[in-house]
Amino acid sequence: MIRFRTPLSLASASLAAGLLLSSCETKPATTSENPTAAAVPADSAAKAAPAAPVDATTTAPSPGEIPAAQRADAAAVLARPQVPILCYHQIRDWRAKDSKGAKDYIVPVAQFKAQMKMLADSGYHTILPDQLYAYLTTGAKLPSKPIMLTFDDTDLDQFTVAKPTLDKYGYKAVYFIMTVSLGRPRYMSKAQVKQLSDEGNVIGSHTWDHHNVKKYEGQDWVTQIEKPTKTLEEITGKKINYFAYPFGLWRPESIPELKKRGMDAAFILAEKRDQQDPLYTIRRIIASGYWSPRTLHNSIVQSF
Numbered sequence: 001m002i003r004f005r006t007p008l009s010l011a012s013a014s015l016a017a018g019l020l021l022s023s024c025e026t027k028p029a030t031t032s033e034n035p036t037a038a039a040v041p042a043d044s045a046a047k048a049a050p051a052a053p054v055d056a057t058t059t060a061p062s063p064g065e066i067p068a069a070q071r072a073d074a075a076a077v078l079a080r081p082q083v084p085i086l087c088y089h090q091i092r093d094w095r096a097k098d099s100k101g102a103k104d105y106i107v108p109v110a111q112f113k114a115q116m117k118m119l120a121d122s123g124y125h126t127i128l129p130d131q132l133y134a135y136l137t138t139g140a141k142l143p144s145k146p147i148m149l150t151f152d153d154t155d156l157d158q159f160t161v162a163k164p165t166l167d168k169y170g171y172k173a174v175y176f177i178m179t180v181s182l183g184r185p186r187y188m189s190k191a192q193v194k195q196l197s198d199e200g201n202v203i204g205s206h207t208w209d210h211h212n213v214k215k216y217e218g219q220d221w222v223t224q225i226e227k228p229t230k231t232l233e234e235i236t237g238k239k240i241n242y243f244a245y246p247f248g249l250w251r252p253e254s255i256p257e258l259k260k261r262g263m264d265a266a267f268i269l270a271e272k273r274d275q276q277d278p279l280y281t282i283r284r285i286i287a288s289g290y291w292s293p294r295t296l297h298n299s300i301v302q303s304f
Helices: 008-017 074-079 109-121 129-138 157-168 190-198 220-236 254-260 293-303
Strands: 085-088 146-152 174-177 202-205 242-244 265-267
Touching (some): 109 293, 129 146, 129 202, 129 265, 174 242, 190 220, 220 254
Parallel strands (some): 085 146, 174 202, 202 242, 242 265
């Protein structure tokens, strides 16, 4: 598969040319590295804990409000059934110039609407990261058939096309913002990001210009993590607690750097989770533009 994002030296040219198609390395939906979790149906994560159910409209405690003594250790976090998390990029119709690989990242409008209708008709309830964090660390109960919807890269169609569709079903989502794109053609503005936040969606960090975390050295942590986080906090008026790795790629050395910079959890793609810090390697799968609603449902069940 191919990757489309580039470091800063090429980002401006790519943005201008409209060639920035995705943030992540496509991986097929696979079962978890945890055999027990993989065998659990997608709606079973809600069965693991005693508290009252919550949905995306319910305020969960922020990570900072959960005492450290009450948080589960890594083994307990890994033992909990995983909650399905979908990763979307562009929501638009395919064009003649779109490559076969690019279409994994581009979900046609009608297809996206059909996917969301399937989730709603199937009884899925969207949750947000604070709810997921509380579930993973304390066993807080989730609504039946929980799912998290995430969008990477700041693309404008996430606001103009995806958001109205989610609104129709009362769904909320997580938007991982790459700040170099803010206000550029075909990308969201600061005002639109703030509106998403004000309406109950969660804004997360996705670096400044999508540079690969595996290559960070020295000042890169400031340029790619600290400054973008501060920008997003100024836009939303809220603390930014969550991070998505560009391309889904991470390395163990990145976790203490993220912790140092205020991140409480981070999201990868369909790779294995870190056994020591699973909260910083929470799995997602890319929702492919090729997938029918039935295929998406099957992938959700098989992957989590």
